[in-house]
Amino acid sequence: MEGVAVGSFVPWRDAGTFGPGFQFTVEGNTPANEAESPHARMRIVAPRFFAVLGVPVIAGRDFTDDDRRGAEPVSIVSETIARRLFPNGEAVGKHLTWTDPVFDIFGKRVPSRIVGVVADVDDESVVPRPVLTVYQPVWQLGVAGRLFVHTAGDPYALAPEVRRVIHEISAEQPVERAATLEDVRAEVLSPDRLNAFVFSGFAGIALLVAVVGVAGVLAFSVAARTREFGVRLAVGSARLQLLARVLSEGVLIGAIGIAAGAIGGYTLARVAARLFGHVELPGVLPVLGAAAVIIGAAAVASLMPAARASRVDVIQALRSE
Numbered sequence: 001m002e003g004v005a006v007g008s009f010v011p012w013r014d015a016g017t018f019g020p021g022f023q024f025t026v027e028g029n030t031p032a033n034e035a036e037s038p039h040a041r042m043r044i045v046a047p048r049f050f051a052v053l054g055v056p057v058i059a060g061r062d063f064t065d066d067d068r069r070g071a072e073p074v075s076i077v078s079e080t081i082a083r084r085l086f087p088n089g090e091a092v093g094k095h096l097t098w099t100d101p102v103f104d105i106f107g108k109r110v111p112s113r114i115v116g117v118v119a120d121v122d123d124e125s126v127v128p129r130p131v132l133t134v135y136q137p138v139w140q141l142g143v144a145g146r147l148f149v150h151t152a153g154d155p156y157a158l159a160p161e162v163r164r165v166i167h168e169i170s171a172e173q174p175v176e177r178a179a180t181l182e183d184v185r186a187e188v189l190s191p192d193r194l195n196a197f198v199f200s201g202f203a204g205i206a207l208l209v210a211v212v213g214v215a216g217v218l219a220f221s222v223a224a225r226t227r228e229f230g231v232r233l234a235v236g237s238a239r240l241q242l243l244a245r246v247l248s249e250g251v252l253i254g255a256i257g258i259a260a261g262a263i264g265g266y267t268l269a270r271v272a273a274r275l276f277g278h279v280e281l282p283g284v285l286p287v288l289g290a291a292a293v294i295i296g297a298a299a300v301a302s303l304m305p306a307a308r309a310s311r312v313d314v315i316q317a318l319r320s321e
Contacts, residue, residue: 011123060116218305250302
């Protein structure tokens, strides 16, 4: 065991537990009214929490055991808060105050001094993004129900010993859902992975249908133009030119399909946006990637008909009609 800390939030598993965040203000950046106040996620953590989870402290310090009730209220903010709300990102030493109405039940709004800045940790989304997060010391608020253990060995082998120690301290304390963060992430991603697998299967079938369709059309075209190819070869056309010609026809079919699909998809998205609200279109890179795959598939599908066209026997082709 290399480190232990407690916190109020299990990354990804507890996503959405505390809603979209709470309103707050910072020293030197007071909005015109509370409705314009920024919102931040609040996380309650113990000293050494960032070291246990591998979150670097960018400026200032971590919480210490001296940050208790009766001592000066302190907090730590994420890098995004420091960069957006403080000149030159210098947040350490400034004060932060929770202004959300939910905190009125605790009485007077007491500002806390920012003692540190840590790297952004998007603990609600597996696709990380810049987030506004404020960390409060557990010894000042007294609320944290998650235990984090950092170990170099098998974490599941350590779970029974951790459970035993907890029950020695408090026999009625429940200990459940022990898991590594990697397994929590895999659990959260499992529905997305299933959807990706299903859509990949349908996409593969659609691509196969496209390949068979292009190959069939070109095979029929080559069979119907056997005499034409024979004449071209008789007047001096190179077989490589015939091969390139048929391949280009296959690529052209693919390009027409891409254009028709793009126009149809955009039109369908506009209609769907009117019915369901915002519909997000794919970015440029996914569209270009899909187009490249389709063009490549069309070229592969054209190889056999093109090879057949380039191997036409001139004498038999001229005698065919």
